[in-house]
Amino acid sequence: MQRTKFKSAIGASVLVAALGLVSAPLLAQPAVHAKFDPASEMSISGIVTYVDWKNPRAHVFVNVRDGSSVTNWAVELESPLVLRGSGWSAGSVKPGDQVDVKGLRARDGSRQIWSESMTVAGSPVFTLKDLAPAVPAQKAPAPRGSDGKILLGAASGYWGFPSEHALVEDGVEVDVDNYGQLANLADAGKVAPLQPWALALYRHRQERNLRDDPMFINCKPPGGPRQYQSDLGFKFVEDKANQRIFVMIGSGNRNYRIIYMDGRAQVGSVTGDDDNPLYYGRAQGKWEGDTLVVNTRGFNEDFWLTNGGLPHTGSLVLSERFTRTDMNTLQYEVEIEDSGAYTRPWKASWTMQWVPDQEVPIFFCQDNRP
Amino acid sequence: MIKHIQVMLTALAIAVSGSTLAQPRREQPPAGPAPVNAAGRVLLQGADPSDKGTWTPVFGILDPITPYEQIPFQPWSKALYDYRQTRELEPHTRCKASGTARQFLTPYGVEFVELQDLQQIIIFDIGGPHTFRIIYMDGREHPQDWQHTYYGHSVGRWEGNTLVVDSVGFTEQFWLDRRGMPHTDQLHTIERFTRTNKNTMEYRITIDDPATYTKTFDGGFNLRWNQGEELFEYVCQQANYATELMVGAGAESVDRSSNIVP
Numbered sequence: 001m002q003r004t005k006f007k008s009a010i011g012a013s014v015l016v017a018a019l020g021l022v023s024a025p026l027l028a029q030p031a032v033h034a035k036f037d038p039a040s041e042m043s044i045s046g047i048v049t050y051v052d053w054k055n056p057r058a059h060v061f062v063n064v065r066d067g068s069s070v071t072n073w074a075v076e077l078e079s080p081l082v083l084r085g086s087g088w089s090a091g092s093v094k095p096g097d098q099v100d101v102k103g104l105r106a107r108d109g110s111r112q113i114w115s116e117s118m119t120v121a122g123s124p125v126f127t128l129k130d131l132a133p134a135v136p137a138q139k140a141p142a143p144r145g146s147d148g149k150i151l152l153g154a155a156s157g158y159w160g161f162p163s164e165h166a167l168v169e170d171g172v173e174v175d176v177d178n179y180g181q182l183a184n185l186a187d188a189g190k191v192a193p194l195q196p197w198a199l200a201l202y203r204h205r206q207e208r209n210l211r212d213d214p215m216f217i218n219c220k221p222p223g224g225p226r227q228y229q230s231d232l233g234f235k236f237v238e239d240k241a242n243q244r245i246f247v248m249i250g251s252g253n254r255n256y257r258i259i260y261m262d263g264r265a266q267v268g269s270v271t272g273d274d275d276n277p278l279y280y281g282r283a284q285g286k287w288e289g290d291t292l293v294v295n296t297r298g299f300n301e302d303f304w305l306t307n308g309g310l311p312h313t314g315s316l317v318l319s320e321r322f323t324r325t326d327m328n329t330l331q332y333e334v335e336i337e338d339s340g341a342y343t344r345p346w347k348a349s350w351t352m353q354w355v356p357d358q359e360v361p362i363f364f365c366q367d368n369r370p
Numbered sequence: 371m372i373k374h375i376q377v378m379l380t381a382l383a384i385a386v387s388g389s390t391l392a393q394p395r396r397e398q399p400p401a402g403p404a405p406v407n408a409a410g411r412v413l414l415q416g417a418d419p420s421d422k423g424t425w426t427p428v429f430g431i432l433d434p435i436t437p438y439e440q441i442p443f444q445p446w447s448k449a450l451y452d453y454r455q456t457r458e459l460e461p462h463t464r465c466k467a468s469g470t471a472r473q474f475l476t477p478y479g480v481e482f483v484e485l486q487d488l489q490q491i492i493i494f495d496i497g498g499p500h501t502f503r504i505i506y507m508d509g510r511e512h513p514q515d516w517q518h519t520y521y522g523h524s525v526g527r528w529e530g531n532t533l534v535v536d537s538v539g540f541t542e543q544f545w546l547d548r549r550g551m552p553h554t555d556q557l558h559t560i561e562r563f564t565r566t567n568k569n570t571m572e573y574r575i576t577i578d579d580p581a582t583y584t585k586t587f588d589g590g591f592n593l594r595w596n597q598g599e600e601l602f603e604y605v606c607q608q609a610n611y612a613t614e615l616m617v618g619a620g621a622e623s624v625d626r627s628s629n630i631v632p
Contacts, residue, residue: 080517155488155508219465219607237492239483242419246483246494246502253465254501256494258601269600278603302608359504362519366465366499367543 029056029079031179034211036076036104036114044073044113048097053090055079055367056216060093060118062101073111075101075118078128081232081361086129093120107209131231132161133355140327142290145240150290150324152236158250158360159330160233164350167225167306169193180308182206191310198311198341205309213304215252219365221279222252223303224318225334228352230307235360245285245292250360259285259294266297277314279303292322305336313340328354399597404531404565412531412565414482414491422600424496425571425593426479434549435471435575435589442584447552454550461544465606467499467520468544469537470559471575471589475548479593481601482563491526491533497604505535512538518555520544533563546577547589554581569595 032038046064049072060075077083080090093099103115116128143151166180169192175183182188188203205212214220227234232250239246243262249255257280266282268275277300285294296318305312319335333349336342405417416423434441443451454460462468474480478497485492489508495501505526516523516539526535537559546553560576574590577583 084517155490221605221607237485237488239485242422242483246492248502253499253605253607254467255605256500256502257603268602270602279605279608280603362517364467364499364501364520366467369464370543 029179030213030216031181031210032104032114033179033181034209034213035106035108035112037107038104040105040107041102042105042113043100043102044075045098045100046073048093048095048099050095051090051093053080055081055363056365058083060099060101062099071111073113075099075103076112076114077118078116079363081363082128082131085131086127093118097121132353135328135353139329142324142326145238147240149287151238152245152292152322152324152330153238156359157354157356158233158235158248158358159228159352160250160355160360161231161353162229162233162332162350163352164348165229165231166308167192167229167310167348169346170348176308178307179210180306181210182308191308192336193343193346194310195341195343201311202309205304210309213309214302215304215365216368219253219368220303221255222249223279223281223299224305224312224316225320225332225336225348226304226306227251228332229350232361232363233352233355248360250363251365253365254363255280257283259283259292261285266295277301281316281318290323294318294320294322296320311341312336312338315340330354399568401567401569404567411528413484414533414563414565414571415484421597423595423597424479424481424599424601425474426477426596427475428592428594429475432548433591435547435551435591436587440587441551442587444582444584447582450552451550454545454552460548460550462498462548463612465499465610466544467495467501469503469521469540470553470557470561470577471547471573471591472545473498473503473521474573474593475591478602478604479596479599494601496601497606499606500604505533512536522557522559531564533561535559535561535563537561551577551589552582553577553579556581571595 044062044064046062048060049063050061052059052061056079058077058080060077062073062075063070064073098121100119101113101115102117103113106112143154145151165178166176168174168176172190174187174190177183182191185203185206188206189199191202194202215222222230227247227249230251234247234249237246237248243260245259245261247257247259249257260283264284266284277298279300279302281296282298283294283296285292287293297316299312299314299316301312301314304310305316316336316338319337321333323331325331330352331349332352333347335345335347337345404412405421406412462472473493473495476495476497480496481494483492483494489506491505491507493503493505503521503524505524507526510525512523512525518539518541520541520543522537522540524535524537526533528534538557540553540555540557542553542555545551556579558578560578562572562574564572566572571593572590573593574588576586576588578586
């Protein structure tokens, strides 16, 4: 799997050092650069007035003195889910604390700053940690059920931390960040075999720094392979008695979808719903040896197929292969067929990591509004 | 503007309830006994995989789950409840997952899936947030460091043929029922699900929130089995303009100064 990836494009190594950044985990969040300008670094200092410890992003409000005037700034931070894993808690920063913040200015000129760390007077800088669990040197084999089939889920544990956060055709090398934002717009045509109209739309979404992403603005679901490219991950619940597999999705609206294993036709299950196109499509699966093979069709067009905004049409058909190669690794391969948006079928693949002993993180996009 | 929102919300409410009339309901089978497992314990699902079904409320859209005069309000919660009658800005309409009784008061219903090997019962919503709620059946306690969520943390056990579920750890961003019973994050609930025959499940909930009510009290209603119905996709945000209507910059927009939504 050849690809060049750069971690969060906050940019210059000097700034990385100053903020104490490790990797910036993606948690199905709006792209930072949609709202904040990576070319516009700034600092503020002041007294905390309020801490809003909520998904999708925590905010710390700071009174900044400039001569005789005081203005209130909003410091935007990662989700509490990420901050907690890095040692923050709701009480780490409190009203009355003196803080110094380095980060990026909001593009619209409002008094907002994006920061991944903060100095509280007398306390060390908090830094974001990479939350992916350590992979054991000796990997155990994939567990099997009493029917001999590999188990894709367990009572606790989920699949997260994909090896790739942006979907790019296998064999293509482009410089793209964890939100799917290309470093070079000229690379757009390389990402996938896009038809001209689809390439134009993809470029348009990229040029606007992904700010139109319906998954964040309107909490539209992550249909298609996007649901497997969030650190928030997903889990399988195998309901073998009823011949179905539930996919419980950690990002977006914490939806579930169903892979039917009973060979049914891919039509609607509600009278009159036969051709109603869906966000998650209609999925039918079967085992081929140790690989779960899933065919999904019947998608609507009301979502972005990938992080970064590759388009699709209602003609989309996905052929997916899930192989748990060992206890800790899920190999995922997808073939995308969409004669409406692409010039030919094309494939992409990556792996997911098993996160043991934890439930899929509880995240709801709906928390983005009161 | 207020009138417009009320008209819109009424239209939404009617559209949502009206859809139950538009979708043909399959005939219910005669009210025979509830299916049981090998140990003789009642099942919340069908007798076998071919016996599919979902559960919907036998309830009027605006019925309270406890009669108003019996709700032991504190003065602030009574004032909030009365205010909610005038504005109807229910969080469920803007796609918030609404826990406790509200979860079972949607027109499309839910499915209970019992997973013996995982020692969990998972409730899947069709409508509303189209999400899932895990009830842990392995005897565990509520965790100390639980991050409060819409559905809280639920542990369950069987008492004969009644599933008893104890829950804590709720956020405050929803209403307990469609009429707008308030709560705080101190809320603790005990739900009892009793399938009395093939077609009927009794739902009873004990509400224990000393910050909101002067004593614990009960509410409830019945659910009906919809023979042959299956889960289907419903996405609250699809063509939903309520989110924009209710979250604006104007005087009628939702008050953001408190964690407890109006």
